[in-house]
Structure formats: structure tokens, C-alpha cells
Amino acid sequence: MRSRAIxxxxxxxxxxxxxxxxxxxxxxxxxxxRTVEGSGRAKILLTDxxxxxxxxxxxxxxxxxxxxxxxxxxxxxxEELKKAEDDPNVKALIVRINSTGGTVTASDIxxxxxxxxxxxxxxxVIAVMMDVAASGGYYVALAADTIVAHPTTVTGSIGVIMxxxxxxxxxxxxxxxxxxxxxxxxxDMGSPFRALTDEERKIFxxxxxxxxGQFLARLVESRKLPLDVARTIADGRVYTAQQALELKLxxxxxxxxxxxxxxxxxxxxxxxxxxVYHRPAEYRATYYARSESSAGxxxxxxxxxxxxxxxxxxxxxxWWP
Numbered sequence: 001m002r003s004r005a006i007x008x009x010x011x012x013x014x015x016x017x018x019x020x021x022x023x024x025x026x027x028x029x030x031x032x033x034r035t036v037e038g039s040g041r042a043k044i045l046l047t048d049x050x051x052x053x054x055x056x057x058x059x060x061x062x063x064x065x066x067x068x069x070x071x072x073x074x075x076x077x078x079e080e081l082k083k084a085e086d087d088p089n090v091k092a093l094i095v096r097i098n099s100t101g102g103t104v105t106a107s108d109i110x111x112x113x114x115x116x117x118x119x120x121x122x123x124x125v126i127a128v129m130m131d132v133a134a135s136g137g138y139y140v141a142l143a144a145d146t147i148v149a150h151p152t153t154v155t156g157s158i159g160v161i162m163x164x165x166x167x168x169x170x171x172x173x174x175x176x177x178x179x180x181x182x183x184x185x186x187x188d189m190g191s192p193f194r195a196l197t198d199e200e201r202k203i204f205x206x207x208x209x210x211x212x213g214q215f216l217a218r219l220v221e222s223r224k225l226p227l228d229v230a231r232t233i234a235d236g237r238v239y240t241a242q243q244a245l246e247l248k249l250x251x252x253x254x255x256x257x258x259x260x261x262x263x264x265x266x267x268x269x270x271x272x273x274x275x276v277y278h279r280p281a282e283y284r285a286t287y288y289a290r291s292e293s294s295a296g297x298x299x300x301x302x303x304x305x306x307x308x309x310x311x312x313x314x315x316x317x318x319w320w321p
Contacts, residue, residue: 031277035274040269042271042272044275046275046276047096049073050130051098051099052099053073054102054103055072079277091267093125094128094260096128100132100134104317110140111140111143115143118145124266126147126259127147129147129148129241131153132153132155133153134154134319135318136316138157142222142223147251148252149250151241154238155244156238157236157237157318158235159235160212161320162316163320164192189203212234215234216230219234
């Protein structure tokens, strides 16, 4: 025992003032393929984009024996697309979407990743909308060749919203004052500690208008709509599946089996394997099971809400009723 204690003491001394730490975080294992139904050589890959669309992942809490930490949705999507791109037997991609949207940047990156995948893999991409595919969720769907909505889907909410918190009145009631030392007059615009000026509102509105214009351009290009028609549709409202079909925001209404029939018909096969990518110990037995990175609900969590509002103004493609 004494020799062991001396050994650990020598280790600590050799470390000097450095912090000795042991990484107990579970390792993230590579994706593996699993067939959920069907047979044959041709594969139809099913992936999903669910919950709040963000560039960040949830911070894992270390628990001994816990499953691997959740991978950020963007990272997971890129990993799945790269794996599919390297597999010549993957003949079609179905992207299941169940999201009220998220940040402008994350939504745009996902759109771009799917668009680049289509160009490289040269296979059909079908987006299927579940409960909700609104704002950023619909933005991502625009990258698909075909958009299918369930009969009960709610979609639309095309536009941009900026969330900002103004706690000036509360601080005054508490007798708390703040001071900002800044290099320019607009350096702290959007601060939660003071109200926006009329000029600052115009500046933020100009940014929102620019991001809205980008959304509008995606809509016009993808759905082949005249600009004036697209602008009328894209006023922020949500639509039912039937309304979206009539407005040409989607291509058809159907269920997952209809989507699979469409995929098989598009690639010209009578039978194909529906596959998903999963990590060991991750349960995905049917095409209704969600991936590890999409296990969150549709609503913005309290942590995400604090991040969105407390971290300063954020520009979002988000349905925020």
C-alpha cells in the first residue's frame, strides 16, 4: 500500500501544477446499417430531422453506464449522407421531417448538405412531412426532389423571426442599473438591458428582410412559383396539408407506405430494402423510430429558450406561436 501511495504521489508531482483528468465520457461509435423492412439489393435510406434545428448539440451529462452522448443533428446528417454517398446500393433517400424550425444558419446548412448530396450521389431525395414541418423545417424540405405531407401535417410559417429580451423595466423595479462602455453607438443594439431605438429597429428589420429574401428565393427556385405568388404565400401563416397542396408548396399527400411506393417507382424496382443508420445500442426497429440526434420534441426546451433569448438577438426560421 505504501509503495502504491508513493507511486501516485510521484505521478502528481511530475504533473506539476497541471490538472490531471480522466475522460470518462462514453465514446461515440460509428454508424451501422440496419434493415427495417423489405428485401433486395437496392436500398432506400431513411433519415430524419426532428425537433429544434440548431448548429449545437445538447451537452451530455456524465452518468456511469450511460449511452453515448447525443450527436448534434447537423453532424449526424452529414455523417449519414457521407456513408450513403459511399454506398452504390443506396438508390433513394427519404428525409422525414418533424420540426417547427430553428436557427437560420442551421436550416440553410441542412438544405445545402442535402442539395450537395443530390448532386454527388445522383439519386432521388424525397421529403416526407410528419406532424409539423414549418419554417426552417419546410426550408430544409425544399432541397428534396419531391415533398410529401401526411394528411394531418401542418406546414408553412415561411419567414424570419428575431427574439430579443428587454429586462430594463424589471431592473428598474429592482433598483439595478447597468452601464455599457462601447466603441460605437450601435455596439450594444439588442441588449436586454435597454430598449431598442427606432433606428436600431430599422437596422434589425433590414437584416430580417435580407434573410427573408433568401428563404423566398429558395421557395421560388424549388417550387417553380412566380415571385409575387410566393411572396403572398410566405407571410408567416401555417397551412394544412390540403392547403399546401393547392398552393403547390408540396407535391402530394400520403402516408409512409405511399412514400416508399413512390421511392421504389422512382428508382424502377419492385422490391427494395428500407435501411436506417444507427449506433450500437440505439433502437431503430421500424421506419417510425427516430434517430438518437432527433429524440427531442417539437417544442423549444427551456435550455434552448434561455439560449435563444438570453444570449442576445437570434435570427430564426422558426414557427413561434
